[in-house]
Amino acid sequence: MRFVLTIALLSLYVSPCLWAQLPEPDGGAIERGSLPARWMSQQPKCMEIPEWQVHEYNPNLYILRQSPCTDFEKPFVYLFFGKEKALLMDTGSRNGNLVPVLRRTVKNWLARNGRSSIALIVLHSHPHDDHTAGDADVKAMQDPAIQVEFVPADLEATKRFWGIAHWPTDIGQVNLGGRVIDMIPIPGHSDVSVALYDRNTAILLPGDSLYPGRLYVQDLAAFRASTERMIRFTADKPVSHILGNHIEQSSTPFLDYPVGTMYQPNEHELALSRGSLLELEEALVSIEGRPRRVAMRDFTLWPVGAEFMSGEAEKRFEQRQMEEKAKMWDHSER
Numbered sequence: 001m002r003f004v005l006t007i008a009l010l011s012l013y014v015s016p017c018l019w020a021q022l023p024e025p026d027g028g029a030i031e032r033g034s035l036p037a038r039w040m041s042q043q044p045k046c047m048e049i050p051e052w053q054v055h056e057y058n059p060n061l062y063i064l065r066q067s068p069c070t071d072f073e074k075p076f077v078y079l080f081f082g083k084e085k086a087l088l089m090d091t092g093s094r095n096g097n098l099v100p101v102l103r104r105t106v107k108n109w110l111a112r113n114g115r116s117s118i119a120l121i122v123l124h125s126h127p128h129d130d131h132t133a134g135d136a137d138v139k140a141m142q143d144p145a146i147q148v149e150f151v152p153a154d155l156e157a158t159k160r161f162w163g164i165a166h167w168p169t170d171i172g173q174v175n176l177g178g179r180v181i182d183m184i185p186i187p188g189h190s191d192v193s194v195a196l197y198d199r200n201t202a203i204l205l206p207g208d209s210l211y212p213g214r215l216y217v218q219d220l221a222a223f224r225a226s227t228e229r230m231i232r233f234t235a236d237k238p239v240s241h242i243l244g245n246h247i248e249q250s251s252t253p254f255l256d257y258p259v260g261t262m263y264q265p266n267e268h269e270l271a272l273s274r275g276s277l278l279e280l281e282e283a284l285v286s287i288e289g290r291p292r293r294v295a296m297r298d299f300t301l302w303p304v305g306a307e308f309m310s311g312e313a314e315k316r317f318e319q320r321q322m323e324e325k326a327k328m329w330d331h332s333e334r
């Protein structure tokens with residue numbers, strides 16, 4: 001009996017250290033925020049959707065989403081503010097034109113905080129062009145109030161900035177002033193994929209490696225090791241949300257939108273939880289290194305095979321793009 005009691009007491013004592021749990025009822029010191037009930041990609045008229053939708057998660061974290069009408073990828077980019085520096089993850093996809101809204105958002109933050117200038121670190125979740133297309137514009141941004149420190153999306157620059165000696169096993173970090181952001185190397189979707197963990201809000205940003213949509217896997221073994229690295233990293237930390245780079249999943253379980261869909265009237269919510277990481281790991285184990293597509297409730301595992309962009313698939317994609325553009329820009333047929 002005493003043994004049982006000891007075990008019970010011991011587990012009570014160690015559980016907050018071993019698991020990502022926080023004290024009831026206030027949930028610890030995580031900075032809270034909110035996510036929108038609907039994004040503007042869920043409305044059908046391109047004329048009414050701004051190039052970028054800015055969402056204030058809380059006063060020091062902004063989530064910007066590119067209009068579906070400028071590019072079907074409609075990625076998210078994330079803008080964090082610390083006391084000394086700001087950090088932008090990704091610069092958007094083709095035709096994004098991020099600079100005007102980025103400049104406005106930073107300047108509004110400066111005005112609200114009675115500041116005249118801030119350094120802005122610009123870095124990337126990974127090098128794919130739907131997250132780096134705005135690089136040249138952001139790099140060339142001339143504004144006395146915003147000093148851009150640009151980190152190119154290549155392996156050497158990424159290792160140098162984050163102070164990584166051993167890729168992909170080391171964890172990097174940057175302090176923005178009262179706000180530490182950790183970086184976990186997660187190659188697999190691409191060679192230079194990274195995940196960011198914001199300690200203030202307990203949000204994990206895994207880029208294209210986990211989001212409600214198609215998880216394209218380039219290197220299956222590396223992807224599995226990276227998923228396990230994220231699970232280990234978060235084992236003793238709270239995770240409020242996992243926020244990825246896209247939404248391609250519909251709100252119907254197990255169902256994604258076809259590749260190239262612009263208008264997504266019933267899309268899945270952006271946020272996933274740490275449980276999704278465990279589910280992803282389970283799917284990766286189940287396919288035992290033999291690449292095949294697996295539809296899950298909230299996302300689809302999609303190892304990249306030769307068939308992804310076959311001539312037939314490409315034709316279907318182009319046809320879809322034409323139909324989608326007609327639907328959202330020209331309402332005469334509706």
Ligand SMILES: [Zn+2]
Binds near residue numbers: 128208
């Ligand atoms: Zn990608």
Ligand SMILES: [Zn+2]
Binds near residue numbers: 075
């Ligand atoms: Zn992407």
